[in-house]
Amino acid sequence: MRVLCTVGTRPNFMKMAPVVRSLESCGIEAPLVHTGQHYDHAMSEVFFEELGMPRPVQNLGVGSGTHAQQTARVLVAFEQVCIEMEPDLVLVAGDVNSTVACALVAAKLHCPVGHVESGLRSFDRSMPEEVNRIVTDHLSSLLFVTEESGLRNLESEGIPSDRIHLVGNTMIDTLRENIESAVARRSWEALVGLQPKKYALATVHRPENVDDPQSLEHVIKILGEVARSVPVVFPAHPRTRDRIIDFGFEQKLPLHLIDPLPYLDFLGLMAEAAVVLTDSGGVQEETTALGVPCLTLRENTERPVTIEQGTNRLVGLNQDAILQSVSQVFAGDWPKGQVPDLWDGKASFRLSEVLKKWGGSGNHEH
């Protein structure tokens, strides 16, 4: 059986790396295709070096653009690859433009699609990721779910339950595999000269927070207020960095603004942060797995288990709520949280078992 695995952006790599390895160890062919949606060394290449992922057999080099341009470039380029490689299944991960584009190509070629990290819903269709999630799930034959809310969401959208498999979180497989070596790098000391548990870590890149000068100024003001009581480390996504420069905010930053970090350095910084402030999806899950308090600078989350069981709290861009939460963290008044079921480092193994069974039952001879 040949499972064509696809990646395109930074968060895809840690979700797909353990899956590729697990499939290969079951004797399933798992060639990797990179759409090239992310292309900076720090956003792409460095993850291949660190995660021990096989090199992609092809990089489609689609790069940046509007949503339509980016999606369309993946459609055209990936169709050709899919025709040439004749996979039995195309595997996509997460909720980015590359995810939905690869899924659509495969579905139109009558090739079954498997979706890693299926079923998450923010119920906010103004987020491009929400549109990508819904479309991808409805194109998929095998839906691999990370948390129980995903089962409910998919069932309520009428997706047959025999397609849905709660396997856990493959991104947390990568975290568990790398946590020791990440912490051993002591990146808080090496990169920013700080003490463990004595700093806050911030990541902000969502268009609604960074593309509009007023919103970005508001975010920076809030982080500046936090920085009055605790050093704030801010590894900036290229999009955020460009906006900070475009809007002339560089001088206003009382923060440790640094370039995007490789996986291990970022994981180490996150593990030893006192608190994390983020608008990312994956970071909400990683802090829950690590038991590190997380303030999510959004009004909603597609990952409710991180709030119900983990260490996450939704604070939006409410400065009072954020400062109060930071004080609570430093007063030791924060839920310890528990790690959700099946975020145990074995999700990729379970996913491969499902695929083996699916292949064995002749499903792939479509």
Ligand code: UD1
């Ligand atoms: C994408 C995903 C988002 C995910 C994020 C993780 C979509 C719709 N969004 O957002 O869900 O959380 O990746 O990082 O797919 N850029 C570079 N170098 C790069 C990549 C991007 O400089 O290697 C800059 C470019 O200016 C580009 C901008 O970042 O225009 C946005 O990149 P894009 O891939 O469109 O979306 P992200 O914001 O990265």
